[in-house]
Amino acid sequence: MAIHIPILIIISPLLAAFLVLLTRKYKIILATTSIIASIVFISTLSSRILSGDKITYHLGGWQGPLGVSLVIDGLSFFFSSIVLGLGLLVIIYSIPERRYSRTYYFLLLISLSSMIGIIYTADIFNMYVFYELLSLVVYLLIAYNMKGMALRASFNYLIMGGVGLSFFLLGIGFLYAMTGTLDIYHTAEQLPTAFNSSTRMVIMSFVLIATGMGIKIAVFPLHGWLPDAHSMAPSPVSALLSGVTVKIGIYCLIRMIYSVFSTETFSIISSSHTILIVLGVVTLLFGASMALVQTDLKRLLAYSTINQIGIIFIGLGIGTELGLTGALFHVLNHAIMKGTLFFCTGIMIADAGTRDVQGLSGFGRQQPAITFAFIIASLGMIGIPPTNGFVSKWLICLAAAEAGYTILVVIILMASAITAAYYFRVIQVLFIGPPKQSSVLIYEGKQMIHGGNFFKSLPIYILVAGCLLLGLVPALGISMLKPAVSLLLSHVIP
Amino acid sequence: MNPINISLLVFMIGLYGVMSKNNLIKKIMGLTIMNGSIVLFFISIGYREAGLAPILEKGTTGGLSNTILVDPLPQALMLTAIVIGISITALALALIVRIYAKYKTLDIQQLSKEQ
Numbered sequence: 001m002a003i004h005i006p007i008l009i010i011i012s013p014l015l016a017a018f019l020v021l022l023t024r025k026y027k028i029i030l031a032t033t034s035i036i037a038s039i040v041f042i043s044t045l046s047s048r049i050l051s052g053d054k055i056t057y058h059l060g061g062w063q064g065p066l067g068v069s070l071v072i073d074g075l076s077f078f079f080s081s082i083v084l085g086l087g088l089l090v091i092i093y094s095i096p097e098r099r100y101s102r103t104y105y106f107l108l109l110i111s112l113s114s115m116i117g118i119i120y121t122a123d124i125f126n127m128y129v130f131y132e133l134l135s136l137v138v139y140l141l142i143a144y145n146m147k148g149m150a151l152r153a154s155f156n157y158l159i160m161g162g163v164g165l166s167f168f169l170l171g172i173g174f175l176y177a178m179t180g181t182l183d184i185y186h187t188a189e190q191l192p193t194a195f196n197s198s199t200r201m202v203i204m205s206f207v208l209i210a211t212g213m214g215i216k217i218a219v220f221p222l223h224g225w226l227p228d229a230h231s232m233a234p235s236p237v238s239a240l241l242s243g244v245t246v247k248i249g250i251y252c253l254i255r256m257i258y259s260v261f262s263t264e265t266f267s268i269i270s271s272s273h274t275i276l277i278v279l280g281v282v283t284l285l286f287g288a289s290m291a292l293v294q295t296d297l298k299r300l301l302a303y304s305t306i307n308q309i310g311i312i313f314i315g316l317g318i319g320t321e322l323g324l325t326g327a328l329f330h331v332l333n334h335a336i337m338k339g340t341l342f343f344c345t346g347i348m349i350a351d352a353g354t355r356d357v358q359g360l361s362g363f364g365r366q367q368p369a370i371t372f373a374f375i376i377a378s379l380g381m382i383g384i385p386p387t388n389g390f391v392s393k394w395l396i397c398l399a400a401a402e403a404g405y406t407i408l409v410v411i412i413l414m415a416s417a418i419t420a421a422y423y424f425r426v427i428q429v430l431f432i433g434p435p436k437q438s439s440v441l442i443y444e445g446k447q448m449i450h451g452g453n454f455f456k457s458l459p460i461y462i463l464v465a466g467c468l469l470l471g472l473v474p475a476l477g478i479s480m481l482k483p484a485v486s487l488l489l490s491h492v493i494p
Numbered sequence: 495m496n497p498i499n500i501s502l503l504v505f506m507i508g509l510y511g512v513m514s515k516n517n518l519i520k521k522i523m524g525l526t527i528m529n530g531s532i533v534l535f536f537i538s539i540g541y542r543e544a545g546l547a548p549i550l551e552k553g554t555t556g557g558l559s560n561t562i563l564v565d566p567l568p569q570a571l572m573l574t575a576i577v578i579g580i581s582i583t584a585l586a587l588a589l590i591v592r593i594y595a596k597y598k599t600l601d602i603q604q605l606s607k608e609q
Contacts, residue, residue, distance in 0.1 A: 135582075136582065139585060140585070148593070148608070152593065152605060158582070159521055162512075162525045163509065166529065173535050173539060176567075176568065182567075
């Protein structure tokens with residue numbers, strides 16, 4: 001039993017997904033239980049992982065280079081705990097809504113399971129298969145309410161995502177042609193010899209894989225699908241997409257840059273760090289300035305995601321210990337803060353009946369607790385102490401100053417000022433005007449189950465508590481990503 | 495011209511279709527062409543001149559060292575990729591049906607004008 005834990009973490013939501021389709025009454029209990037089971041499984045491994053150990057599981061007993069294996073190390077442990085944590089909260093948040101049927105939970109569970117699959121697998125083609133599965137489910141979730149705009153957003157994402165994953169698969173093809181294996185660690189061993197004989201093919205495959213992942217992460221010139229897709233999805237799904245799904249692309253990119261094309265071996269590819277910084281700066285400034293002009297609240301949050309991805313990219317590009325710690329910590333913080341913001345926005349939009357920022361006036365007096373949560377998370381996005389966003393931005397700025405990129409500090413601070421401008425605009429609107437007595441009662445009677453507000457606000461309170469806790473005691477989060485950072489810095493092929 | 499170059503050429507044709515066509519169905523056709531070109535690419539990686547199908551028959555376990563076999567792994571991978579490609583296409587066509595029912599057009603320029 002104990003050896004099979006890595007696969008059980010993936011199987012548990014996958015199995016529950018198909019069981020959910022059979023039952024009408026117990027769908028929520030089943031979905032929640034399966035995710036909690038996965039969290040329990042993963043927490044039994046935590047002490048081993050945090051002490052720097054690595055767990056390898058060979059599927060069906062077939063070892064590499066041909067068999068598929070699952071590897072849990074510091075990096076994959078960190079990302080998968082974010083996925084499971086936010087996934088559980090998303091499911092809790094969707095409980096009160098009657099319009100989410102069995103299919104919704106089915107899709108949600110499949111998406112969570114495939115995300116963990118992407119994170120754990122050590123086989124590049126398997127990674128691609130899980131990524132396609134994740135994308136399929138995400139297209140369906142975006143189009144879930146079948147409104148015209150949602151259908152178009154989903155279709156646009158499908159086209160962009162399809163092209164991106166085709167690039168990724170072609171890159172995998174080049175890798176296989178050179179090395180004859182698809183296992184990440186065996187590929188990394190074979191690649192230096194391949195590099196000497198066919199330099200161009202190595203670079204070609206790196207470029208293809210990086211471009212494919214770039215589309216999925218929505219880096220600046222490839223971001224076109226993100227604002228539509230993230231703003232048209234139902235609110236809990238938006239939280240999942242913004243908080244976690246985008247980070248999966250970042251995870252794949254980190255794996256590729258650090259584990260497969262390790263920069264020590266290929267001096268040419270080490271210029272990719274400069275490219276990461278440049279892309280990060282452009283993405284940061286573009287996302288911030290586009291968010292400034294949005295009138296739709298969810299679109300504003302979607303552009304804010306692009307903004308924060310820029311910061312993560314800058315941290316990754318600097319590549320020192322501080323920079324990587326800041327970038328990975330920002331991945332966690334952004335998941336927490338964006339989750340809070342999208343959850344709050346879901347309540348606001350349902351309450352006001354409009355997505356327009358101006359239409360939200362008076363909400364601050366009506367539901368002060370939710371507004372308080374929104375303000376805390378916004379402060380985190382801007383980077384004001386004592387929230388968690390401050391700590392990670394501070395670490396990245398510190399790393400930039402240490403590495404000699406003083407200009408980056410100026411740029412990050414400038415973007416923070418723009419971020420402050422657009423979040424304060426929303427917060428200001430929340431407090432002007434009298435509280436409205438509009439559609440609340442009708443809404444509760446028809447679409448929500450009894451006591452629905454409790455389930456809707458519980459995840460928000462948990463996330464806000466996390467926001468403040470990580471801001472006041474950042475060592476809690478940083479101790480969690482210590483093994484990941486030391487893994488990335490060691491550069492040794494395991 | 496070797497098959498790898500041809501498959502890359504076909505990939506570019508598919509990419510051109512996706513990027514430049516205005517009709518949603520034609521975009522999906524481009525995506526399918528890209529998928530097909532990748533299948534061709536992988537199969538040509540595994541191809542060996544005058545190679546045999548990699549099937550072990552009874553009693554031939556020892557004598558395989560000097561026969562040339564086709565690499566079976568890309569073929570197995572491509573079966574998966576084809577299935578994924580079909581499901582993506584099916585989903586895209588289902589979305590297109592819904593979009594057409596709502597807007598009565600498949601032209602992306604006209605769709606972007608609608609609210």
